[in-house]
Amino acid sequence: MAQSDSDDGMDEFMDKFKSQRYKNAFTENDWEEEFNKIPMFMKTAPEEIDPQKYPELACLQSIIHDEDRPPEEQARCLKDEGNAYFKEKNYEKAVVSYSAGLKKKCGDQELNAVLLTNRAAAHFYLGNMRSALNDAAAAKKIKPDHLKALIRGAQCCIELRNFPDALQWCDEGLKAHPTDKKLLELRATADKHKRAAERDARKAKVKEKKLHGQKEALLAAIKDRGVKLFQSMGPRQHGSEGEEEEEERSSAAIAQLSLDGLNSQEVTGAQVFLDDQGLLHWPVLFLYPEHQQSDFISAFCENNCFVDHLAVMFEELPPWDTDRKYLPQNLQLFFEDVEKEKLYQVDPETSLLRTLQHKRFFVKGGTPSFIVLVNGSSFWKQFLSGKKIHRL
Structure with missing residues (x-):
C-alpha cells in the first residue's frame, strides 16, 4: 500500500481544486474589503472593534489589554x-491610549x-497647548535631558506666546544638546518674538501715556469752561436744592469724568475733542418730536452758532417735512432740565459754548441734545402746553 505524501490529507484537499472551485475564496469584487479586515493588511483601524466583524483584531486587542501581564508590558x-x-492622525484616541499606559504606573x-x-505631541496637534506643556514638563522632571520633551515644551510656550519661558526651555535643552538644530531654531524664533512683544509693549505704553495726556487736557478744558456733565448722584432730599449743593453735584461730575463717559451712546459713539487751536468740538443731537426724527452733528465747534448749522441742515427740506414748514x-x-x-x-444766534455754560445745562452721555x-x-x-418755559 502506497504511503500518502501527507498525513493530514492536504494532498487530497488540493486535488479537489482540479475538479471544483474553492467555495470560501475571496472574489474579484470583495478581496480588498476582506483584506482590510485582516490586521496585517488594514489601512486604517475601525472606530469600533466588533468581534463578529473583526475577530482577529478583537483577539489582538484582548492580548494588549490583558490585565494578567506585568504593568511594564501592558504600558508598552x-x-x-x-x-x-x-x-x-487620530490624536484623540492616541491620547486615550497613552493615558491608559500611564495609569499602569509601571516602574520603567x-x-x-x-x-x-x-501624549504631549498628541495634545499639541489637538491644540491643547496647556495639557501638552504639562506633559512635557512631567517628562522633563523624569528625565531632564529628554530632547523631545524639551523641544515640545519650547514649542508649547511659543504657541502660548510665553516667550521668556520658551527661551528658558531652549536654554535648558541646549545645555544637554548644544548643537541640536531644532532647539537652536526654536530659540531664535522665541527671541525674535520676545523682542517684538517688548517693542509693542513699549509702543503701547507711549500711546497710553499720550492718550492720558490728551484726556487730562480735555477734562481741564471742559472744567475751565464751566460745562457741567450730568451724573446721577442718588435720590435727592426733599426740599429745594441750594446753590452750594448744585455746585457740589457739578464738581463731582467733573471729577469723575472719563473718556468713556464722554462717548455718545445715542447715535454714533462720537466723542468731544480738543483741536490744535484749543477749541472744543462736541457731538450734538437735534430732536424733532413732531416727526420722531433726529439729526446728528459729530463735531459742532463750541464757537459756532446754532443758526449756522440750521441753515445748512435745512437748506433742502427733509422728506418727512411734507408741510414744508421746517425753514x-x-x-x-x-x-430740557x-x-x-x-x-x-x-436763541439760534447764541454760540454752543454759551449755551453749555448755562447753570441748568447738563451734558448727558457726552452729547448735548436740543429739541x-x-x-x-x-x-x-400742544408740546409746550403746561410746561415751564424760560428764555436764555
Missing part, C-alpha cells in the same frame, strides 16, 4: 497602540517619559 503595548493611532521611568512626551427762520430750539422739569429756549419745534405750529402749542 498601550504605547504602541497610541503610536498607531498617532500615525493615523524611561517608558513613562516616552508616554508623556508622546430755519421758523425754528425754535429748547433744552429733567430734574426741575423745565424747558429753556435757546427743535416749528414756532406757532399746532404741535408746538
